[in-house]
Amino acid sequence: MRIFSAIMNEVFKLLAEGERLNESQMAEILGLSEKDVDAQLAALQEEGLLLGWIPVLNPSTGSDNIVRGVIEVKVTPERGGGFNRLAQRIARFDEVESCYLMSGAYDLLVVVKQSSLHKVASFVSERLSTIEGIVSTATHFMLRAYKEQGYLIEQVEEEKDRLDVTP
Amino acid sequence: MSEEDPNRFIADHVIGLPRSGIRDFFELVSAMKDVISLGIGEPDFTTPWHIREAAIYSLEKGRTHYTSNLGTIELRREICRYVDEQFGIGYDPKSETIVTVGVSEAMDIALRAIINPGDKVLYQDPCFVSYHPTVTLAHGIGIAIKTEAASAFTIKADAVKEAWEPGCKALIINLPCNPTGGVAERAELEEIARFAIEKDLIVISDEIYAELTYEGEHVSIASLPGMRKRTIFLHGWSKAWAMTGWRIGYACAPAELTEAMMKVHQYSMMCASIIAQDAALEAMKNGADAVQKMKVQYKRRRDLVIRRFHEIGLVCHKPQATFYAFPNIESTGLTSTEFATRLLEEEKVAMVPGTAFGKYGEGFVRCSFATGYDDLIEACNRIERFVKSLDASGSKISENAEVTRLSN
Numbered sequence: 001m002r003i004f005s006a007i008m009n010e011v012f013k014l015l016a017e018g019e020r021l022n023e024s025q026m027a028e029i030l031g032l033s034e035k036d037v038d039a040q041l042a043a044l045q046e047e048g049l050l051l052g053w054i055p056v057l058n059p060s061t062g063s064d065n066i067v068r069g070v071i072e073v074k075v076t077p078e079r080g081g082g083f084n085r086l087a088q089r090i091a092r093f094d095e096v097e098s099c100y101l102m103s104g105a106y107d108l109l110v111v112v113k114q115s116s117l118h119k120v121a122s123f124v125s126e127r128l129s130t131i132e133g134i135v136s137t138a139t140h141f142m143l144r145a146y147k148e149q150g151y152l153i154e155q156v157e158e159e160k161d162r163l164d165v166t167p
Numbered sequence: 168m169s170e171e172d173p174n175r176f177i178a179d180h181v182i183g184l185p186r187s188g189i190r191d192f193f194e195l196v197s198a199m200k201d202v203i204s205l206g207i208g209e210p211d212f213t214t215p216w217h218i219r220e221a222a223i224y225s226l227e228k229g230r231t232h233y234t235s236n237l238g239t240i241e242l243r244r245e246i247c248r249y250v251d252e253q254f255g256i257g258y259d260p261k262s263e264t265i266v267t268v269g270v271s272e273a274m275d276i277a278l279r280a281i282i283n284p285g286d287k288v289l290y291q292d293p294c295f296v297s298y299h300p301t302v303t304l305a306h307g308i309g310i311a312i313k314t315e316a317a318s319a320f321t322i323k324a325d326a327v328k329e330a331w332e333p334g335c336k337a338l339i340i341n342l343p344c345n346p347t348g349g350v351a352e353r354a355e356l357e358e359i360a361r362f363a364i365e366k367d368l369i370v371i372s373d374e375i376y377a378e379l380t381y382e383g384e385h386v387s388i389a390s391l392p393g394m395r396k397r398t399i400f401l402h403g404w405s406k407a408w409a410m411t412g413w414r415i416g417y418a419c420a421p422a423e424l425t426e427a428m429m430k431v432h433q434y435s436m437m438c439a440s441i442i443a444q445d446a447a448l449e450a451m452k453n454g455a456d457a458v459q460k461m462k463v464q465y466k467r468r469r470d471l472v473i474r475r476f477h478e479i480g481l482v483c484h485k486p487q488a489t490f491y492a493f494p495n496i497e498s499t500g501l502t503s504t505e506f507a508t509r510l511l512e513e514e515k516v517a518m519v520p521g522t523a524f525g526k527y528g529e530g531f532v533r534c535s536f537a538t539g540y541d542d543l544i545e546a547c548n549r550i551e552r553f554v555k556s557l558d559a560s561g562s563k564i565s566e567n568a569e570v571t572r573l574s575n
């Protein structure tokens with residue numbers, strides 16, 4: 001991985017603050033040209049530091065029939081590859097939203113997004129459990145989200161009640 | 168004054184107090200819609216959640232009683248640890264620190280504890296709006312020390328010497344400074360310290376913006392040789408921890424001075440709110456990360472605003488601390504009040520006229536950049552349009568009726 005340049009770092013930190021800023025605003029804030037910002041964003045993505053631009057959606061609204069299954073998976077590690085080959089294989093399914101290697105009672109944590117309980121269930125029973133090397137699975141269904149990737153959901157709005165002018 | 172006029176009951180030194188210039192401006196702004204305000208002297212961030220949560224927990228536990236006049240011993244211990252670590256000044260939590268209702272109250276009890284009627288008090292100008300009135304309310308006489316853009320609004324020892332006159336007892340300094348963003352180099356402070364010792368001045372040092380120092384080291388005058396015993400150190404959580412509404416701060420000083428302040432505090436305030444004290448304790452113990460995060464944002468906003476002012480053609484030194492820029496607007500030919508009023512009326516951007524912070528604030532306006540990027544960018548664009556329109560019209564004299572009303 002290339003070392004972060006100072007500018008790249010600034011662009012990255014600004015993005016991470018999570019405000020919706022277009023490139024011209026980012027350029028304005030950081031004192032760069034739009035072209036520079038554009039180049040830095042491209043570089044961040046090229047380096048694999050920035051994976052993509054999927055918006056953070058509220059899981060409890062929008063489409064009614066979204067079901068998230070959180071699956072704890074135990075696998076038999078392989079000589080040489082450890083957990084990687086199996087984990088990568090699982091991660092490739094479109095149904096899988098995220099996939100992590102975990103410490104503790106199970107090995108992989110797999111989050112699956114589907115349009116029905118039934119579809120999650122069949123993904124687990126037909127795709128996941130049948131893979132050679134998978135020892136067991138335990139599937140939990142997500143009921144409600146309170147915070148999604150740093151964003152609070154459905155809470156009392158914080159009031160911005162500063163006076164217009166203060167000492 | 169007629170016999171019926173309630174004014175006849177009001178004390179002379181209170182009747183004589185001017186209303187804060189901020190107040191006038193506030194009224195003008197709040198009567199208008201869609202104003203972007205760069206006139207707010209407090210963080211736009213809400214107090215970090217872990218601090219708010221600690222206050223809720225405190226209430227749940229039933230912590231609803233008075234505390235010791237000095238404040239809870241747990242908080243005083245944390246204060247002393249922090250002041251030692253960050254500022255290099257050692258104070259005894261039992262006898263040398265007092266928790267107050269903000270630095271505002273700390274300043275008040277410090278002055279009331281030390282000032283005899285007629286004592287003179289030196290203070291830097293421009294400065295926080297309450298200094299001079301608080302001196303007056305303590306029956307002291309305020310003497311302004313000029314700070315200037317040419318020296319980035321630091322306090323020059325020479326200016327202190329020039330302002331000094333017989334009868335001066337105390338010196339109030341605020342570095343980093345609201346409204347100018349001025350800071351001081353160690354060498355300059357050392358010279359001021361030597362002068363304070365020579366003239367036997369007691370120094371009240373308001374260091375509420377110390378954490379929001381972006382470049383250079385923050386030096387407390389209390390940490391310099393011979394100064395601890397003649398300094399009252401004031402600090403609080405309002406700014407760096409975004410806790411203005413909690414009304415909590417503190418003073419540290421030698422035991423005799425703390426005891427004197429405690430007497431004033433005891434009979435007027437009793438103690439600071441216990442909930443705020445518990446919240447401040449959490450801020451002391453676990454607040455560093457949140458402070459750092461906010462500081463990073465302020466710095467980025469500062470860079471944006473300063474760059475834009477330069478592009479617009481307003482001369483402005485780059486403040487090394489605080490969330491205030493203090494641009495010079497003399498090139499527009501307008502006074503501070505004219506500039507601020509017309510900018511408000513023509514472009515709906517509020518900045519406070521420098522004169523609200525003292526007579527040496529003429530020619531400047533205070534821009535608080537404790538505001539989101541969107542608003543900052545838009546405000547700067549509006550300011551640019553406004554300044555250009557002045558250049559274009561060539562009219563250096565305002566014909567606006569509102570201006571004359573305000574500048575009185």
Ligand SMILES: Cc1ncc(COP(=O)(O)O)c(C=O)c1O
Nearest residue numbers: 167269270271295345403405416
């Ligand atoms: C220099 C300075 N001192 C003191 C205060 C008041 O602080 P507190 O909220 O602790 O009373 C302020 C607030 O604007 C300030 O800018």
